[in-house]
Amino acid sequence: MYYDLIIEVIDLIKIYEQESEPYHQDPYLFGQWLNEYYQKKGHPTIPEPEWDGKVNGRSADSVINTSLVHLYKYARLHAKAAIANTSFSTPDEFIYLISLVSFGSMSKTALIRLNIHEKSAGMQIVNRLISNGLVEQAALDSDKRNRMIHITAKGTQLLNESMQNIRIASMKVTEPLSHQEKMDLIRLLTKLENFHEEKTRGQL
16 A cells, blocks of 8 residues: 555645635645645646747736636627627626626615726716616615615516526636636636735725
């Protein structure tokens, strides 16, 4: 038997137990941690991918930024196809409605900030939704100047009628990925989003 290997694995589990959050006894998470642990020790566990321009010095940061921009454009194309022949003018409009359904009524400022828009662009989207009767605004009793936005029955109906096409569009963007790859990507994207949200807080 591989006694030395078993002893080494037990020692690694002890380190993992000290560094990980409680109750993270998932073998897959341990495997991820193990990869990161050996990488920190200077032992690459997964070969680096190849990309265009790598031999000429193109950085990983450049590739990631370009891919994110391209994927955003592909996602917009699928989203536009999903809302064809509906009352939505742009994908941002149904995203705003989904935000209101998911998080409840909120101020214009909060809704715009949630969707990472500059104030002027966000106000245009909100005003279109109001003029089309998809959302409405109401002043708070405690502060008449602060208006809350909430989705209307008409907005809910339109969103429900469009959701199947929207789901299909979302699936097309991630179509080639396995379930586990999607989970890995969510972890990485969440890490990036949380970092930038903290850095840009108060700027939007």
